[in-house]
Amino acid sequence: MKTPRYKILLRKSVSSIVSAIEIYNKPNFLYREESFSILATNAWELLLKAKVLKESGNKIAEIYAKDHHTNADGSKSEKRYIQKNRAGNPKTIGLYKAISKLSTEYSVNIDILCKENIDLLTEIRDNAIHFRNEDKLLSKKVQEIGTANLKNYLAVIKKWFNYDLSEYNFYLMPLSFFHDFDNADAIQMIKSTPESKALLRYISEKEKQHDTSPSSQFNLTLKLKTKFVKSSDTDALLVKYSDDPNAIAVTVKEENIREKYCLDYNELTQKLRKRYKDFKQNQKYNRIMRGLKTNKNLCNVRHLDPGNPRSAKKEFYDPNILKEFDKHYTK
Numbered sequence: 001m002k003t004p005r006y007k008i009l010l011r012k013s014v015s016s017i018v019s020a021i022e023i024y025n026k027p028n029f030l031y032r033e034e035s036f037s038i039l040a041t042n043a044w045e046l047l048l049k050a051k052v053l054k055e056s057g058n059k060i061a062e063i064y065a066k067d068h069h070t071n072a073d074g075s076k077s078e079k080r081y082i083q084k085n086r087a088g089n090p091k092t093i094g095l096y097k098a099i100s101k102l103s104t105e106y107s108v109n110i111d112i113l114c115k116e117n118i119d120l121l122t123e124i125r126d127n128a129i130h131f132r133n134e135d136k137l138l139s140k141k142v143q144e145i146g147t148a149n150l151k152n153y154l155a156v157i158k159k160w161f162n163y164d165l166s167e168y169n170f171y172l173m174p175l176s177f178f179h180d181f182d183n184a185d186a187i188q189m190i191k192s193t194p195e196s197k198a199l200l201r202y203i204s205e206k207e208k209q210h211d212t213s214p215s216s217q218f219n220l221t222l223k224l225k226t227k228f229v230k231s232s233d234t235d236a237l238l239v240k241y242s243d244d245p246n247a248i249a250v251t252v253k254e255e256n257i258r259e260k261y262c263l264d265y266n267e268l269t270q271k272l273r274k275r276y277k278d279f280k281q282n283q284k285y286n287r288i289m290r291g292l293k294t295n296k297n298l299c300n301v302r303h304l305d306p307g308n309p310r311s312a313k314k315e316f317y318d319p320n321i322l323k324e325f326d327k328h329y330t331k
Helices: 005-024 032-055 095-106 112-126 136-161 186-191 194-209 254-260 265-275 283-292 321-325
Strands: 066-070 076-082 299-303 313-317
Touching: 005 032, 005 136, 032 095, 032 112, 032 136, 095 112, 112 136, 112 194, 136 194, 265 313, 265 321, 283 321
Parallel strands: none
Antiparallel strands: 066 076, 299 313
């Protein structure tokens, strides 16, 4: 039985996204971000064309680029003709035309965050010639956009084609390991090229327009943290929180709490000074802090005598509290 055309494009799309991940994770590759953006964008274009073919019943003409010919008198022909490339072969539609075609002709809409993420990745691809490998701020942003892009890709390919990537025996590794992105700061921004600064501003504007949770189905950007922790015992049980009286009991140790609430007041304040250009330790700051201290997910109050609420105490904060200050200060 002949393989449907859409499945051929689908497999090429998966090959492209897998290649993007493999190249990004190479230990020493100087064209890392540029190559990832080119291959990942290509993977999306192939995926979208595969969806057009599937929806159209595998009519290959549906992904051909068509245009009106110019008549001898300068007017445009009523009929649209298939465009040809220099070799004389039919040209196919691009990424954005495929998105539009799916929406207008087949009522297949793509989530706005997914589309915006593709926009950012495409912008990075189009600006690749201006990249500098030592520009850590831009590399960091490519990583965050790329991480969200992979998450979105997996969600779409599962929804549209029920496609299982495990058949490739390939695990999507984190797009980060020893890239030293934590050292990318304002000083790095000064060293960036004018083109990189313009691209970073564009990305920042898009991020301000969308504030979503990492648990959302689709994301614009995602920060991926990598750290080393001591391995648990081999016979340890994995459990989830439950109010079921028959659930397995779990003991939370002191180090577990400190791992989550790892910032004291002074450490948090220092991070805020570095994070925002208009931050001041004044009444406004104190007012915001009073409100956030009531959120037990962000603040944990430690008493010297746990059984005595009147004993000396100290507050510790979850790093996620930084996101709350984004609503009040300018990065």
